[in-house]
Amino acid sequence: MHEKIATIEDVARHAGVSIATVSRALHKPDVVSQTTREKVQAAIATTGYTANVMARNLRLNRSGMILLLVPDIGNPFFSAILSGIEQGASKAGYNVLIGDTQNDPDREATYAAYLRSNQADAMILLNGRLPAPLANSPANATPPVVIACERIPGCGLPTVIIDNEQAAFEATTHLINHGHRKIANVAGPDNNILTVDRTAGYRRALSEHGIAIDPKLTFVGDYSIDAGIAAGRSLLADAKTRPTGLFCASDGMAIGVIVAAKELGLRVPEDVSVFGFDDIHLAAAYDPPLTTVRQPRRRLGEQAITLLLDRLDPKTPNKTGKTDPVIVPTELIIRQSTGPCPQG
Amino acid sequence: MHEKIATIEDVARHAGVSIATVSRALHKPDVVSQTTREKVQAAIATTGYTANVMARNLRLNRSGMILLLVPDIGNPFFSAILSGIEQGASKAGYNVLIGDTQNDPDREATYAAYLRSNQADAMILLNGRLPAPLANSPANATPPVVIACERIPGCGLPTVIIDNEQAAFEATTHLINHGHRKIANVAGPDNNILTVDRTAGYRRALSEHGIAIDPKLTFVGDYSIDAGIAAGRSLLADAKTRPTGLFCASDGMAIGVIVAAKELGLRVPEDVSVFGFDDIHLAAAYDPPLTTVRQPRRRLGEQAITLLLDRLDPKTPNKTGKTDPVIVPTELIIRQSTGPCPQG
Numbered sequence: 001m002h003e004k005i006a007t008i009e010d011v012a013r014h015a016g017v018s019i020a021t022v023s024r025a026l027h028k029p030d031v032v033s034q035t036t037r038e039k040v041q042a043a044i045a046t047t048g049y050t051a052n053v054m055a056r057n058l059r060l061n062r063s064g065m066i067l068l069l070v071p072d073i074g075n076p077f078f079s080a081i082l083s084g085i086e087q088g089a090s091k092a093g094y095n096v097l098i099g100d101t102q103n104d105p106d107r108e109a110t111y112a113a114y115l116r117s118n119q120a121d122a123m124i125l126l127n128g129r130l131p132a133p134l135a136n137s138p139a140n141a142t143p144p145v146v147i148a149c150e151r152i153p154g155c156g157l158p159t160v161i162i163d164n165e166q167a168a169f170e171a172t173t174h175l176i177n178h179g180h181r182k183i184a185n186v187a188g189p190d191n192n193i194l195t196v197d198r199t200a201g202y203r204r205a206l207s208e209h210g211i212a213i214d215p216k217l218t219f220v221g222d223y224s225i226d227a228g229i230a231a232g233r234s235l236l237a238d239a240k241t242r243p244t245g246l247f248c249a250s251d252g253m254a255i256g257v258i259v260a261a262k263e264l265g266l267r268v269p270e271d272v273s274v275f276g277f278d279d280i281h282l283a284a285a286y287d288p289p290l291t292t293v294r295q296p297r298r299r300l301g302e303q304a305i306t307l308l309l310d311r312l313d314p315k316t317p318n319k320t321g322k323t324d325p326v327i328v329p330t331e332l333i334i335r336q337s338t339g340p341c342p343q344g
Numbered sequence: 345m346h347e348k349i350a351t352i353e354d355v356a357r358h359a360g361v362s363i364a365t366v367s368r369a370l371h372k373p374d375v376v377s378q379t380t381r382e383k384v385q386a387a388i389a390t391t392g393y394t395a396n397v398m399a400r401n402l403r404l405n406r407s408g409m410i411l412l413l414v415p416d417i418g419n420p421f422f423s424a425i426l427s428g429i430e431q432g433a434s435k436a437g438y439n440v441l442i443g444d445t446q447n448d449p450d451r452e453a454t455y456a457a458y459l460r461s462n463q464a465d466a467m468i469l470l471n472g473r474l475p476a477p478l479a480n481s482p483a484n485a486t487p488p489v490v491i492a493c494e495r496i497p498g499c500g501l502p503t504v505i506i507d508n509e510q511a512a513f514e515a516t517t518h519l520i521n522h523g524h525r526k527i528a529n530v531a532g533p534d535n536n537i538l539t540v541d542r543t544a545g546y547r548r549a550l551s552e553h554g555i556a557i558d559p560k561l562t563f564v565g566d567y568s569i570d571a572g573i574a575a576g577r578s579l580l581a582d583a584k585t586r587p588t589g590l591f592c593a594s595d596g597m598a599i600g601v602i603v604a605a606k607e608l609g610l611r612v613p614e615d616v617s618v619f620g621f622d623d624i625h626l627a628a629a630y631d632p633p634l635t636t637v638r639q640p641r642r643r644l645g646e647q648a649i650t651l652l653l654d655r656l657d658p659k660t661p662n663k664t665g666k667t668d669p670v671i672v673p674t675e676l677i678i679r680q681s682t683g684p685c686p687q688g
Contacts, residue, residue, distance in 0.1 A: 073417065073422075075423075076418065079417060079419075080418065082418070086446070090451075095455065096444070097441040097442065098417065098442040099439065100426060107434075119407070119463060229629075259631075282599070282626060285573075285600065287602075
């Protein structure tokens with residue numbers, strides 16, 4: 001049923017040259033005559049022989065593939081990270097295959113098995129959890145794995161993250177500096193390390209300014225627009241208890257909060273200030289344009305693939321040693337969804 | 345360097361049973377005692393043996409992987425399609441690996457080579473172009489390939505699409521029925537089959553209502569928000585030539601047009617009506633909520649994986665025959681970005 005895969009022998013036969021000549025034409029073209037190179041190229045085209053990557057990978061006993069596990073490919077947050085990873089991988093002769101785990105441990109385990117059977121050479125995890133088959137292995141016994149975006153406490157693998165605590169601290173401080181005192185925390189899922197870190201930063205900012213933490217001003221969401229709408233409806237409906245500022249753990253939730261605020265007849269930022277997180281592509285095109293924490297997403301991806309290629313390089317010494325996480329700096333992007341406290 | 349991969353022998357040794365017993369426990373658990381099943385399960389957990397998928401795939405001489413080529417994983421349009429594909433694949437015991445081609449023919453070719461070397465069992469193309477190594481092969485000689493979203497004229501492979509011409513016709517007709525006569529076409533890239541089909545539908549609607557086609561009212565974009573902003577600035581700046589309605593080939597471009605309209609002090613829909621395409625998740629949360637063509641994206645994905653699994657099933661007869669494309673119906677979603685023509 002499957003078409004026969006063309007071999008280097010097929011190319012040699014079609015070109016009317018020896019296998020050694022085909023190999024030289026592919027790997028040391030400068031030592032082969034122009035005529036021979038052209039004959040070999042024509043034969044490659046005819047046979048469909050895929051020398052460039054597959055053959056080299058076979059020779060190097062590698063798959064040439066890097067596996068990238070993402071918790072939800074539908075989240076636009078990941079696109080620029082993927083782009084940074086793919087560019088770096090591509091330059092080094094690797095291709096990236098993306099597995100969408102949907103936060104499902106079974107799917108994570110299946111993809112990790114693909115890695116362990118050497119159908120991929122290395123893995124980058126964006127999902128904040130070690131797949132079960134890896135969790136039992138010491139860090140130095142698996143094919144190279146790099147963690148990005150969500151740190152995994154105690155796992156010891158190379159990690160690239162932003163400083164979520166500091167970013168949340170700065171965003172909340174910005175609201176405080178604009179006179180806001182009643183500031184809500186529209187947080188991510190409870191069990192998530194990002195939530196732990198960002199909530200810690202939000203609380204530190206309040207504490208440093210002597211503002212008491214009101215647990216009624218925290219809403220637990222899942223980063224989605226719908227969660228933001230629910231948060232806005234719940235937190236903003238009652239004029240007496242309403243916060244004047246909301247720090248949201250994603251731009252999606254910030255957009256949802258603004259939708260709910262408008263439903264309630266509230267103006268953003270005149271009546272209520274909304275701070276997002278991520279700086280997704282649409283943040284600048286929203287109405288009002290979102291004030292947010294910019295995650296340097298492409299740089300996160302670039303750093304992750306750099307760390308991984310370093311581990312894949314046989315010349316790198318001490319590749320199993322524990323390393324401190326690489327911290328990529330964030331930036332506050334002040335647009336029009338935040339302003340002075342109306343009661344200020 | 346790599347950890348040794350656990351074999352069925354390792355499981356048998358750990359469980360203190362024979363290999364045949366392990367195999368029975370895995371494949372015919374009902375013929376094995378409860379105690380034995382538990383011993384085997386414990387041994388699988390200890391050794392990290394990945395029997396469920398990898399072993400079965402080895403036995404069936406398949407990789408268990410379906411390769412999905414996407415032109416731009418950053419486009420939120422694709423997420424629900426992927427989700428539909430992954431759900432169907434998962435039920436049939438397949439995993440999906442996504443390759444982001446970035447519209448680069450070299451990347452397409454490299455991923456296709458991965459398929460031809462049987463590291464994946466089948467492929468779904470969302471990118472509207474046959475990778476070079478497949479383009480030369482007759483449809484019945486490759487591992488199964490299914491086309492979704494963008495038809496490839498004349499390629500003969502099973503295809504799942506929406507009727508882009510009809511959808512564009514209906515959207516444009518909706519604007520005409522609301523009194524609009526000066527209607528712009530904010531189109532996708534010139535060389536794209538989607539653009540050809542949607543522009544044909546836009547023109548048919550104008551023709552059927554006796555409205556002359558004004559080439560100055562067409563703007564060629566790339567589906568992005570930025571292209572929409574450029575289109576809006578270019579088409580809406582001059583009050584004398586300004587269209588009152590714009591049919592946009594993506595929600596991203598519709599959002600960009602609205603950003604530009606607001607910059608120019610125009611109200612949507614009071615001064616100008618903007619029609620999108622896709623119904624991305626954010627369309628309903630935008631201000632104003634977008635009127636758009638809903639693509640049944642999850643169903644597109646489900647239909648594509650159904651066609652593919654059918655081709656993978658050895659019991660399916662006549663699997664190399666040409667088939668008509670499967671057309672998944674679209675739906676007009678009328679929200680607040682369109683209204684009556686202000687001059688009507």
